[in-house]
Amino acid sequence: MTELFTYYLFPGLILGSIYALGAIGVSLLFGILRFAHFAHGDLMTFGAYVAFSMVTLFNISPYMAIPASIVGGIGISILIDKVCYRPFRQSKTIVLVISSLGVSLMLRSIIQIFWGVDYEVYFSGIQPSIDVAEDFRIKIHHIWIMLGSFSLIFLTHLFLKNTKLGKAMRAMSDDSELALITGIHTERVITATWIIGGSLAAVAGIFLGIDTQLSPSMGWDQLLPLFAAAILGGIGRPYGAIAGAMIIGVAEELSSYPGFLGENAPLLSPAYKTGVAFFIMVVMLIFKPTGLFRGRQF
Amino acid sequence: MNKKKITLKAEGLVGGYGGMNILNSIDIEITQGEIVSIIGPNGAGKTTLLKSIFGLIELKKGNIFLGEVEVTNQSPQNMVMSGLSYVPQERNIFPTLTVKENLDMGAYLRENNLKESMESIFSLYPVLNEKRNQAAGELSGGQQQMLAISRGLMSDPQFLLLDEPTAGLSPKLFDETFDSILKIKELGIGILIVEQNAKKSLKISNRGYVLVAGENRLTGTGESLLINKEVANLFLGGQ
Amino acid sequence: MDILYGWMMYGLSLLTVGGIYGIIVLGLNLQWGITGLFNIGIAGFFAVGAYSTAILTSPATENHVGGFELPVAIGLLGSMFFSGIMAFIIGKICLRLRGDYLAIATIGLAEILRLILKNEVWLTSGPRGIPGIPRPFEELGQPWAEIAFLLIVLTILFIIYLALQRAIHSPWGRVMRAIRENEKAAASTGKDVDGLRLEAFVIGSIFMGLGGALLSHSMKFVGPSASDPLVTTFLAWVMLTIGGSGNNKGAVIGAFIIWTVWSASELLSGVLSFKWMNQLSYFRVFLIGFILQIILQKKPEGIIPEKVYQHK
Known part of the structure; x- marks a missing residue:
């Protein structure tokens, strides 16, 4: 049992909280701008590398680099929106999707040009951990990642629930034409969405880098789980996205738990973790496209 | 007047x-x-x-x-x-926002006297006051229509x-x-x-x-x- | 003379690969340009084709299944068969999804296929890839072998082009466009919309698989990079967008133009110092993305826009 918890369930929750940071942005953007943002994973990568530069330049811990990385994430998000998405506000969503696919590759190539293609890590050596109970060890980094993710999610929640702009964001995600009729500054809401999506993605990238390692395709490889979480939770439903992310994270880790079959063979080779997210997503899209929390369907 | x-x-x-x-x-x-x-x-x-x-x-x-x-x-x-305020025929409320939040959105461009407007709306449609913290999508069709009109009134239109x-x-x-x-x-x-x-x-x-x-x-x-x-x-x- | 000969060989390879992309983009045009199916899992079908022919035609080996040493023609047919089967199964499940959702599903499948190609060593030989894939007419020697292969590619491209041109102008093509414009209306006239969408999806994917197979033979090697979404899915989309979605001629011209740009930017790296060579290969990805942005914003209908056909 402890093995299940230490090596599968808990890491699943960690992974889930990292996904949640990305999936909130995907869900909000899908709800407000009406398109699947294929470059969202690469925003994560960008955030991770900005932090990497801070870490190597000033010899600080990646946690200290979070503010700089958030600033970078916001800056690049707003720039991308202005140059590559804004001209298509009135176009068919397909054009936006193609554009975001292009942005994804452009972002990745920029990262490859400036930071190279090798794997990088924030720290080397064994990561310290503490004993919580007998046979149950938790890496200290995992505690920080979880605390960090949950505080950011909570802050986002407060923003969406209590501020005028946050409510307007949810309103626009519900119905953008009505939002316009109501007098909501839709462009301002879009900018705010990028600020939130961009900063959460940047932090998600850092946490992913701490948990694993950095590579130019690290974010792109998370795209399926991010979409799966957003769709599972219901498009345009940030709270749903959080729940969806947790489910996906735990399901991915559990898929390689050997205890189920009793023969010490994993249910599924760990190499196919992403397949789990995809499977859940396709089943959801086909049988319940509005997600678990009644999201929008386009 | x-x-x-x-x-x-x-x-x-x-x-x-x-x-x-x-x-x-x-x-x-x-x-x-x-x-x-x-x-x-x-x-x-x-x-x-x-x-x-x-x-x-x-x-x-x-x-x-x-x-x-x-x-x-x-x-x-x-x-x-x-x-001016416009209340479309369909899709005229924000379904996942609460009744109160819908009214807040109606007043998006206003800064003051929100309370007054909200009270006069609640006296016009008392049922909205009762359900102020419910998601608008859960209201009945008639109540949604009341909410839609109220949302339009919240901007204090002429x-x-x-x-x-x-x-x-x-x-x-x-x-x-x-x-x-x-x-x-x-x-x-x-x-x-x-x-x-x-x-x-x-x-x-x-x-x-x-x-x-x-x-x-x-x-x-x-x-x-x-x-x-x-x-x-x-x-x-x-x- | 040597330099001239080098340029000629380069031109041959440029035309060959350009033609192969032409076949793939024609497949995409059938799916997206004509029928409106948003497939961004091209790399998946491409890779299935590339690996099918590799396993069928390469020499016997211990490293993975196959090495059946079958004739190239059988390899090509096999590629078309397997990519068609895959498209049929995927289409059956996913084609009920629309727009963005179909895009997410197709790219998801392509990503999973990428994992399979990398991890199932018994089948694909994993990261090492499959070498020794035969190229027809190799016994003719340089440059005749290359010329012969180019002719094969161009012939296939031309046949597919003619067939699609005919199809587009036939009642079948009209129905397909009707589905793209207004699915409900098309269904209300009694058309089997789901069946027709599946047809377009399968046929388009067969061309993508065929393209992958031809590239395998041209390179004489296939590895996991065949499923890289960048060099197939993305390039094919840029080619179609630039050429003019919905127009077969545009699709082919777009393929040649973008392949030339893509390949010429690689040539540039020869002039640069070693330090910048690596960076440049990433910069050209940026360049293609940039060209796409300009086209999308300034000329979204492409170089050769779709002709507006009169519906009877």
Whole structure:
């Protein structure tokens, strides 16, 4: 049992909280701008590398680099929106999707040009951990990642629930034409969405880098789980996205738990973790496209 | 109330979607404190008229004046700022927001006296007060319609444009809706209303416009239109 | 003379690969341009084709299944068969999804296929890839072998082009466009919309698989990079967008133009110092993305826009 918890369930929750940071942005953007943002994973990568530069330049811990990385994430998000998405506000969503696919590759190539293609890590050596109970060890980094993710999610929640702009964001995600009729500054809401999506993605990238390692395709490889979480939770439903992310994270880790079959063979080779997210997503899209929390369907 | 009443005036409106014109030439006007009905067969351009007054559809020709100020082809935001409010027929609430949050959104462009407006709305529709913390999507159809009108009132408008406020409601509910529209009129707001239910809405209207194929066909007081033979033949039919 | 000969060989390879992309983009045009199916899993079908022919035609080996040493023609047919089967299964499940959702599903499948190609060593030989894939007419020697292969590619391209041109102008093509423009209306006239969408999806994917197979033979090698979404999915989309979605001629011209730009930017790296060579290969990805942005914003209908056909 402890093995299940230490090596599968808990890491699943960690992974889930990292996904949640990305999936909130995907869900909000899908709800407000009406398109699947294929470059969202690469925003994560960008955030991770900005932090990497801070870490190597000033010899600080990646946690200290979070503010700089958030600033970078916001800056690049707003720039991308202005140059590559804004001209298509009135176009068919397909054009936006193609554009975001292009942005994804452009972002990745920029990262490859400036930071190279090798794997990088924030720290080397064994990561310290503490004993919580007998046979149950938790890496200290995992505690920080979880605390960090949950505080950011909570802050986002407060923003969406209590501020005028946050409510307007949810309103626009519900119905953008009505939002316009109501007098909501839709462009301002879009900018705010990028600020939130961009900063959460940047932090998600850092946490992913701490948990694993950095590579130019690290974010792109998370795209399926991010979409799966957003769709599972219901498009345009940030709270749903959080729940969806947790489910996906735990399901991915559990898929390689050997205890189920009793023969010490994993249910599924760990190499196919992403397949789990995809499977859940396709089943959801086909049988319940509005997600678990009644999201929008386009 | 001792302020001078403002008139919203639209002259020679021409517009539509893409290359196709739906409004060919329309004139209407409405003063604060009036109820004005727009009736006409399907496809006459009633909804298009409301949308183009509100700046949602670009006008190719014609002018809209609010008092002395020209407001032709303004953005919906500017229209809200100038004192207009538009309640579409469908999809007129934010379903995942609570009732209270829907009203907050209605007042998005305002800074002060929100409490007052909210209280006057709750006295108009007490049920909304009871359900203020419920998601709007969970309300019944009639309550959603009340919420939609209330959302429109929260911007403290001089004119309210209502698109078929009774569509899909039971007979009992549309009587209630018309009652509340009369109360809103008492607040000194001009109400421009598009209705399928021509008879009922002409009854409470100061004036009415009959549109056919994007043009004014008939104009008159509510009562005169009610007894007009052509109107009776065209729209009041068996009623 | 040597330099001239080098340029000629380069030109041959440029035309060959350009032609192969032409076949793939024609497949995409059938799916997206004509029928409106948003497939961004091109790399998946491409890779299935590339690996099918590799396993069928390469020499016997211990490293993975196959090495059946079958004739190239059988390899090509096999590629078309397997990519068609895959498209049929995927289409059956996913084609009920629309727009963005179909895009997410197709790219998801392509990503999973990428994992399979990398991890199932018994089948694909994993990261090492499959070498020794035969190229027809190799016994003719340089440059005749290359010329012969180019002719094969261009012939296939031309046949597919003619067939699609005919199809587009036939009642079948009209129905397909009707589905793209207004699915409900098409269904209400009694058309089997789901069946027709599946047809377009399968046929388009077969061309993508065929393209993958031809590239395998041209390179004489296939590895996991065959499923890289960048060099197939993305390039094919840029090619179609630039050429003019919905227009077969545009699709082919777009393929040649973008392949030339893509390949010429690689040539540039020869002039640069070693330090910048690596960076440049990433910069050209950026360049293609940039070209796409300009086209999308300034000329979204492409170089050769779709002709507006009169519906009877």
